[in-house]
Amino acid sequence: MIIGVPKEIKTHEYRVGITPFGVEELKRDGHTILIETGAGEGSGFSDDEYLKADADIVDRETVFKKSDLIVKVKELLPQEYDLIREGHAIFTYLHLAPNRELTELLLNKKVSAFGYETLQRNGTLPLLAPMSEIAGRMAPIVGSYYLQKIHGGRGILPTGVCGVAPAKVLILGAGVVGTNAARVCVGLGMDTAVMNRGIDRLQKIDEMFMGRVKTLPLTIHNIQEEIKTADIIIGAVLVPGGKTPIFITREMLKTMKKGSVIIDVSVDQGGCVETSKPATHDNPVYEVDGIIHYTVANMPGAYPRTSTLALTNATLPYIKTIAKNGIEKAIRENPVIKSSLNTYKGHIVNKALADSLGSEYKEINEI
Numbered sequence: 001m002i003i004g005v006p007k008e009i010k011t012h013e014y015r016v017g018i019t020p021f022g023v024e025e026l027k028r029d030g031h032t033i034l035i036e037t038g039a040g041e042g043s044g045f046s047d048d049e050y051l052k053a054d055a056d057i058v059d060r061e062t063v064f065k066k067s068d069l070i071v072k073v074k075e076l077l078p079q080e081y082d083l084i085r086e087g088h089a090i091f092t093y094l095h096l097a098p099n100r101e102l103t104e105l106l107l108n109k110k111v112s113a114f115g116y117e118t119l120q121r122n123g124t125l126p127l128l129a130p131m132s133e134i135a136g137r138m139a140p141i142v143g144s145y146y147l148q149k150i151h152g153g154r155g156i157l158p159t160g161v162c163g164v165a166p167a168k169v170l171i172l173g174a175g176v177v178g179t180n181a182a183r184v185c186v187g188l189g190m191d192t193a194v195m196n197r198g199i200d201r202l203q204k205i206d207e208m209f210m211g212r213v214k215t216l217p218l219t220i221h222n223i224q225e226e227i228k229t230a231d232i233i234i235g236a237v238l239v240p241g242g243k244t245p246i247f248i249t250r251e252m253l254k255t256m257k258k259g260s261v262i263i264d265v266s267v268d269q270g271g272c273v274e275t276s277k278p279a280t281h282d283n284p285v286y287e288v289d290g291i292i293h294y295t296v297a298n299m300p301g302a303y304p305r306t307s308t309l310a311l312t313n314a315t316l317p318y319i320k321t322i323a324k325n326g327i328e329k330a331i332r333e334n335p336v337i338k339s340s341l342n343t344y345k346g347h348i349v350n351k352a353l354a355d356s357l358g359s360e361y362k363e364i365n366e367i
Contacts, residue, residue, distance in 0.1 A: 004067025014042025
């Protein structure tokens with residue numbers, strides 16, 4: 001199979017879909033790998049390293065024109081739409097629920113669109129996990145930075161000092177993002193609370209942190225009470241393939257302390273805060289009713305070397321499976337690969353996505 005890896009063009013997105021080590025693995029299986037010139041530079045991988053791994057360094061148009069499978073990090077942007085041809089296959093973070101325009105493009109061009117974020121194995125999301133881990137660990141650090149008065153925050157040192165209480169952090173969601181955020185918050189000595197809909201995850205949080213984290217059911221009442229005293233709120237809610245529900249409304253912001261910080265990690269699936277909108281690394285924050293919002297949709301892109309290595313470690317086995325078996329066979333015979341498929345032959349084949357967009361859902365077996 002011919003596998004193409006284009007350079008990411010999202011603002012300040014420095015990750016790349018495959019490392020040189022990943023190329024070596026795929027070449028051993030007999031595949032051709034096309035890497036766009038300079039694709040790995042942001043992550044510290046030179047074209048020479050890819051050439052030594054026996055990749056072909058080509059221009060952007062060649063990557064898209066000749067490849068059977070496009071491997072990326074982020075979703076396609078409008079500048080790339082014309083490069084996608086009918087019948088292409090793409091493997092990347094799609095996040096289609098809030099992006100009807102891209103969904104329609106993939107449907108119209110009958111693209112086999114595999115989403116990292118929807119691939120499921122034994123009830124887990126193994127391709128979302130490494131980036132969720134990074135985003136979760138970043139969130140308290142970012143929140144701490146924007147609590148500084150010079151950045152519009154309340155001027156509270158998150159760790160506190162002798163005789164002065166630390167910052168209070170509220171984390172919505174106890175999945176990979178929420179758990180890793182709690183780990184950093186506790187490590188920094190913050191007063192930390194985690195909310196989740198399922199009690200089982202809260203029990204794990206309680207056991208993991210030995211009671212140092214306050215655990216509460218994720219209800220509107222509890223959120224309304226907790227945000228009144230929170231200095232940092234981290235949105236870590238996920239509906240695989242679907243749009244994130246809103247838990248904090250515009251009206252609720254009025255009850256928060258001015259200069260508090262919201263880090264909405266859920267923003268790439270729509271966000272769990274009504275006032276959230278996707279931001280970029282060059283303009284990451286904005287203020288609504290005195291509350292600082294950090295809503296960068298590709299947070300791990302700030303640490304591209306770590307992120308690219310972690311991502312390739314996770315994605316490579318699945319890329320190899322798709323390439324070895326071909327698109328059709330991989331979909332029909334491998335349920336894990338099938339779970340990552342969002343669009344196929346002009347149909348939405350992920351139910352959560354179809355429900356979010358109010359569109360028709362089609363079972364793969366019916367196509």
